[in-house]
Amino acid sequence: MLNRRELLRNGLMLGGTAAFSQLPLRTAFADSATMRLYWWGTPARAERTLGVARLFEAANPDVKINGEVGGNDYWSKLTTMLVGGNAPDIFQLEPGRFADYARRNTTLPLNDFLGKSIRTDKLAPGVLELGTVDGKVAGMPLSLNAFALFYDAKAFKQAGLNPPGAATTWDEFAKLCVDLTKAIDRRNVWAVGNASRYTYAFDAFLNQRGKRLYGEDGKIGFDANDAKDWYGYWESLAKNGGCVSAEVQSMDQIQVDSNPLATGKAAMAIAFSNQLLGYQSAVKNPLGITNLPVSEPSGPSGLFYRPGLHFGIASTCENPGLAARFIDFFVNDMAAGMVLGVERGVPVNTDVKDAVVPLIDDVSKRTVDYISSIAGRVGAYPPPVPVGASEFDTRAFRPLADKVAFGRVTPAEAADQLVAEGGRILKG
Structure with a gap:
């Protein structure tokens, strides 16, 4: 579970600053590939998400990411795609449904990628537990909220x-x-x-x-x-x-x-x-x-502190290695973090968080201050939601x-x- 003292000690509770240092970009892929990314949210979220996709494409010129934004019909469309064998390579899930989808084997466990394609050394303590279902990391928490x-x-x-x-x-x-x-x-x-x-x-x-x-x-x-x-x-x-x-x-x-x-x-x-x-x-x-x-x-x-959305890799994804590297880029790359800000919540990478927080607008700062203000009043994260x-x-x-x-x-x-x-x- 997320331990409040650990969070405070590692900086997730937002205070202080950190030097702006660009995390290394991954090398380009030798083979061309196309990947589908599916999420829901406001136009601002779409703009930020696509901005990160373009950065990833620039770092990997042979890769094309097709973004798809869902609305009120997001869940019905996602279900239709999953049942029809046409699932997006990466899709967004929220904590109230995340474990349910994982237990239906719609997402690919990330354990084999952790510490390799997906860097974990700068993730706040306990973050991966927020994406764990039945002992496996079924998706990557993208942020922290309440x-x-x-x-x-x-x-x-x-x-x-x-x-x-x-x-x-x-x-x-x-x-x-x-x-x-x-x-x-x-x-x-x-x-x-x-x-x-x-x-x-x-x-x-x-x-x-x-x-x-x-x-x-x-x-x-x-x-x-x-x-x-x-x-x-x-x-x-x-x-x-x-x-x-x-x-x-x-x-x-x-x-x-x-x-x-x-x-x-x-x-x-x-x-x-x-x-x-x-x-x-x-x-x-x-x-x-x-x-x-x-x-x-x-x-x-x-x-309680909760993951502010997850990214899951579809169990039918033909190139899970590429999908894992995109998720790594999304949560760990400094430039990506600057584009995303705190729209989905407080960044889970502590270096990214420290660099982003001093530069965010007043509205975003209210979110950050709120997360910090409840540090002494949050309870334990609840068990994963059932099927x-x-x-x-x-x-x-x-x-x-x-x-x-x-x-x-x-x-x-x-x-x-x-x-x-x-x-x-x-x-x-």
Whole structure:
């Protein structure tokens, strides 16, 4: 696991500077090759990712990298390509689905490349564990991030209200949301989006109760009472006018550009720290960042450091050596790191991080400062998600949250159904 003292000692917690020194570029390949790279994200991410691809091509003139960007249909397209035997050579995965894909043998273990094609000597301690599933490194963590709450600083100032902070409880947050919506006083604009459909927000809520979304046994780590409290909290907030309507909620596809904060329907969003740059690009007013509300001011934060996305090599990749060298370039090359910045999160290579941080813009620095500020409050990284986790999210957790919002089921009914569906989908 990531040890906080080790992280601080090795510089990942972001402080100080390091000399800008170019890590050596790899030699060009003798044979020409084409490789497909697939990811999702904002236009800014696409620009940065393709920028790194062009740098890699310049260092390896006989190599061509074809970048493919997915949108809200990313997962369905990826599944179709995997099933059809037409998988991209390298594809992006997020922590909530990563282990599921690895256990379905869609990604190639990286162990044989580590310390060779993929340099590991400058990776922060514990980083490779964030890409490990069942004893094998199934993908490379690209960065470090954490759950976060973004807020429109100008909206709070105009409302005469203090924004949420590190010790804001869920009850205090609910009152603040209602007060803020009233103060904004604009049709179809609320304080926050309805986060009842976000498994990661529920996970933080559970962590504060000493529980997990998924247990070590691969089954759900909560009971119906936990789910009822979660769904009930957001139902009550919606009824009191503190969060968006069911219609607006249903349009949120768990992407930056569809979140109510980005579409102008809300003044806050529960998201991931590395997404601040994407949200700020979509919002005119300056955004602040803090942690999610807590159950008790002095209690657990529910936070943990998480890999801010992975790159996996497809198990069907015809040139895994080339794919491994691209991943090495992506995380270890200094020039690549300068192009990527902290858009995906804090760099996992400590030399790259030390060189990038002093040069980043103010928005990116807010992300970095936030990651540093929670160093003493994070818990252990949870067990890998089980097979079926993505199905549990998209076919059970999210639809039931929407049914509660539209008044089709009560929070108690949704909770019972969620636990039953969890037992059906997650076999452990």
